[in-house]
Amino acid sequence: MSTQVTVKDGRLAVEGLVKTFKSSKGEAEDVVRAVDDVSLSVEPGRLLTLLGPSGCGKTTTLRCVAGLEHPNQGEIAVGERVLFSSSKGVRLPANQRGLGMVFQSYAIWPHMNVRKNVSFPLRARRGKDRLSRKEITERADRALAVVQLDHLATRPATDLSGGQQQRLALARALVMQPPLLLLDEPLSNLDAKLREDMRFELKRLQRDLGVTTVYVTHDQVEALAMSDVIAVMSNGKVEQMGRPTDIYNNPRSRFVADFVGTTNLIAGEVESREGDRYVVTTPQGRLAARSPGDLATGAQVIVSVRPEHIQVAEGEASTSAPGVWNGTIANRAFLGDAVDHLVSVGDFTVRTRCNPSIRFSRDSAVHLTFPSEHCSLLPA
Ligand SMILES: Nc1ncnc2c1ncn2[C@@H]1O[C@H](COP(=O)(O)OP(=O)(O)O)[C@@H](O)[C@H]1O
Numbered sequence: 001m002s003t004q005v006t007v008k009d010g011r012l013a014v015e016g017l018v019k020t021f022k023s024s025k026g027e028a029e030d031v032v033r034a035v036d037d038v039s040l041s042v043e044p045g046r047l048l049t050l051l052g053p054s055g056c057g058k059t060t061t062l063r064c065v066a067g068l069e070h071p072n073q074g075e076i077a078v079g080e081r082v083l084f085s086s087s088k089g090v091r092l093p094a095n096q097r098g099l100g101m102v103f104q105s106y107a108i109w110p111h112m113n114v115r116k117n118v119s120f121p122l123r124a125r126r127g128k129d130r131l132s133r134k135e136i137t138e139r140a141d142r143a144l145a146v147v148q149l150d151h152l153a154t155r156p157a158t159d160l161s162g163g164q165q166q167r168l169a170l171a172r173a174l175v176m177q178p179p180l181l182l183l184d185e186p187l188s189n190l191d192a193k194l195r196e197d198m199r200f201e202l203k204r205l206q207r208d209l210g211v212t213t214v215y216v217t218h219d220q221v222e223a224l225a226m227s228d229v230i231a232v233m234s235n236g237k238v239e240q241m242g243r244p245t246d247i248y249n250n251p252r253s254r255f256v257a258d259f260v261g262t263t264n265l266i267a268g269e270v271e272s273r274e275g276d277r278y279v280v281t282t283p284q285g286r287l288a289a290r291s292p293g294d295l296a297t298g299a300q301v302i303v304s305v306r307p308e309h310i311q312v313a314e315g316e317a318s319t320s321a322p323g324v325w326n327g328t329i330a331n332r333a334f335l336g337d338a339v340d341h342l343v344s345v346g347d348f349t350v351r352t353r354c355n356p357s358i359r360f361s362r363d364s365a366v367h368l369t370f371p372s373e374h375c376s377l378l379p380a
């Protein structure tokens with residue numbers, strides 16, 4: 001695939017970013033800390049996703065990097081270039097940052113054809129940055145080739161499908177050869193099937209071009225599929241940052257375990273400990289779990305275990321070892337590529353997920369095995 005649109009190396013570094021808004025509600029001077037001391041970095045050519053629920057500060061963080069919001073505090077740099085620094089008093093205006101941006105409402109210009117939409121930012125250049133008409137057309141067509149729209153260059157932009165308009169918005173962001181690409185929920189206006197296709201498409205493009213990218217989404221599946229690194233955000237803060245497998249397999253807080261993927265959260269108390277191996281007492285029975293943290297005997301904890309990591313077998317257990325519980329099948333949900341069983345253990349319901357060929361009927365007696373390496377201990 002063509003990688004003719006060159007992008008400059010850009011490492012994004014954000015340090016101690018704070019952005020507050022005055023809340024308009026009522027008389028009292030309420031201040032919302034939309035971004036509350038966020039630090040993160042993205043290595044050149046990598047894709048970082050800001051993942052979190054609505055209102056956690058993803059868009060505001062991105063807009064601060066873009067120069068569309070004025071942060072209260074912090075430092076933002078791309079490569080050697082400082083874009084914003086409260087300590088040095090630097091604040092580059094958005095149009096001098098030279099970043100590529102695609103937002104959820106990827107406003108294309110309806111009165112222009114496809115090529116004109118892409119070349120518009122180039123035609124707007126003045127002074128020493130001014131390009132000849134030939135250069136403009138060449139660069140626009142290269143950007144269109146990258147997103148595979150070159151054959152539609154003269155078509156009115158409004159005649160494109162949703163997915164094509166999305167690619168057009170991307171071409172328009174890439175035509176400036178930005179050192180950094182900022183994408184805010186760019187797929188959320190597309191229907192499910194197209195969204196899934198575009199996910200792969202966008203990831204492939206990003207990797208081929210080697211453009212450093214910050215991607216914003218509230219969709220954990222999208223984040224897990226696309227990212228080199230995920231920063232999970234909550235209440236204006238980064239809760240955990242790591243590779244997708246890290247975030248999924250070793251969540252460090254209840255919030256991350258719950259927000260990313262499906263999990264069982266089981267409350268209990270540390271009974272004993274040997275190194276990183278713990279035994280936890282819960283009202284349903286005991287569990288063996290692991291934690292790199294330092295938790296004392298008697299500490300209140302939450303054990304997080306993913307449904308697909310719990311084994312279900314017929315009949316009662318022949319052991320009373322920690323991590324083996326007896327239960328009853330309460331419900332069963334066929335998901336196509338998997339089947340979920342809800343298993344009652346006393347008053348508690350455990351969700352398990354297995355191959356759809358496995359089926360237990362309602363009310364049958366089963367025992368569950370919780371492998372200790374998949375039981376993450378979290379502070380309560
Ligand atoms: N222009 C604004 N004025 C006042 N409050 C704002 C403004 N923009 C965002 N906020 C508030 O900041 C918080 C974070 O918003 P936002 O960054 O848009 O979250 P997200 O993109 O994660 O959904 C929210 O509480 C939101 O209401």
Ligand SMILES: [Mg+2]
Pocket residue numbers: 058059060
């Ligand atoms: Mg947002």
